[in-house]
Amino acid sequence: MATASKLTQKAGLIDRLNRARKMTDELFGILHPQALYQRPIAERHRIIFYIGHLEAFDWNLFLAEQPSLTPFRPGYDRLFAFGIDPVGGTLPTDQPHDWPAVEQVYEYRDEVRKRLDSFLDAQTLAEPGDLALAPLPVLLHTAIEHRLMHAETLAYMFHRLPFDCKIPQEQHDWQGAEAAPELINVPAGKATLGLERSSSAVFGWDNEFEAHRVDVPSFRIDKYMVRNAEFVHFVLDGGYRESRHWTPVDWDWISEKQIGRPAFWMEEGNGWLYRGMFEAIALPLDWPVYVSHAEASAYARWAGKVLPTEAQWQRAAHGVPDGAERAYPWGSDEHFAGRGNFDCARWDAAPVCGSVNNVSAFGAVGMLGNGWEWTSTEFAPFPGFQPFPFYPGYSASFFDGQHFVMKGGSSRTATPLLRRSFRNWFQPHYQYAYAGFRCVSNKN
DSSP: OHHHHHHHHHHHHHHHHHHHHHHHHHHHHTBGGGGGGGGGGTTSOHHHHHHHHHHHHHHHHTTTTTOOOOOSOHHHHHHHHHOOOOSSSSSOOOOGEEEEEEHHHHHHHHHHHHHHHHHTTOOOOOOOOOOSSHHHHHHHHHHHHHHHHHHHHHHHHHHHHOOOGOOOOOOOOOOOOOOOEEEEEOSSSSESSSSSSTOOOSOOOOOGGGGEEEEEEEEEEESSSHHHHHHHHHHHHHTTTGGSSSSSSHHHHHHHOOOOOOOTTETTTEEEEEEESSSEEEOOOOOBOOOOOOHHHHHHHHHTTTTOHHHHHHHHHHTTSOBBBBBBBBSOOOOTTTTTTTTTSOOOOTTOOTTTTTTOOOOOOOOOOSSSSEEEEOOOOOOTTTOBTTTTTTTTTTTTSOOEEEEEOOOOOOOOGTTTOOOOETTTTTOOOOOEEEEOOOOO
């Protein structure tokens, strides 16, 4: 018989899954119906795919584990199984008529939930080894966090849609005092990367293991994320027209695509507007600039600096002068309200200095939320990496030298993904994520 604590744990996980479902359902609800077959980002599927994918992922995850579950729409299970991340390949060319009617996709969604919920109601929280590849809590955590990550992906996809495709939503104003660029000192010390595999208290994706300590020499890092205000100077100084700021591959990319500004900026006469989620606004100079890894790296070279390594970022965000490390930049307190622009606090960014309760021990401001932060570290396995047996390609498919680690989180990042060990990653030429950066100087 399941213990009371296991029943409580199961109920808590199922409640989190239902809340994540509600979040994504509401997110699709901000779109007018005609937008569902659009492809706002060329490298991604049409929006209709994601309505089916979120359920197909959950269904396929448990279907592989439990012989008691049987397919009922195997064609949809395959159609909606996998997203795309083309690197140097051909972009998708499918047309709206290649996809099922939205009513059919919603019928599939509802039937998956009905069958999966019935299955989950009958399960106990099995110990490791009782299921084929993973215990039930691990599968539930996987389903929940996969959905939370897609909620953020959908948000930045929707950001690219024409404004008249979306139903405007309110967002509270977020003020911040004026913040001048400043470098803060981070003394030499150690940074812990990853999670301990022996710890069963915290879920982590396969790329978060195994925990290991890294020596980090002293360095200086930007107190705040680089703002639109600073990036304007790079643009006006010819940053996009000077090949010396770019690697050869990156220069070929911006030349071929004729890129001359961040994707979140919109040209207006001789100046720029900002593409907000629901309207164009005057370029907010105190918000973080959202750019690709290639653009962030070019700016850093122009400024005579570099992007931080993953270990440097980790030490600046979570390190403490006495050698200890914090769970979060501000400490161990898991009360997130008012700490920063994350967990869907806003649809857009906020001033970089607006998170006065989100400061690291060394004085770095806003290292969680308001935009993922690019590092110079290629996404690669930690020592002791083992792929999930039930999801072997989650990380391993991207250990290709063509993706870079991001840390921190954005306004649309859910709080479970703010854990110290979490790693995000993207291709260097991907401009559309809520991703900014801060720079490092290794000169004392």
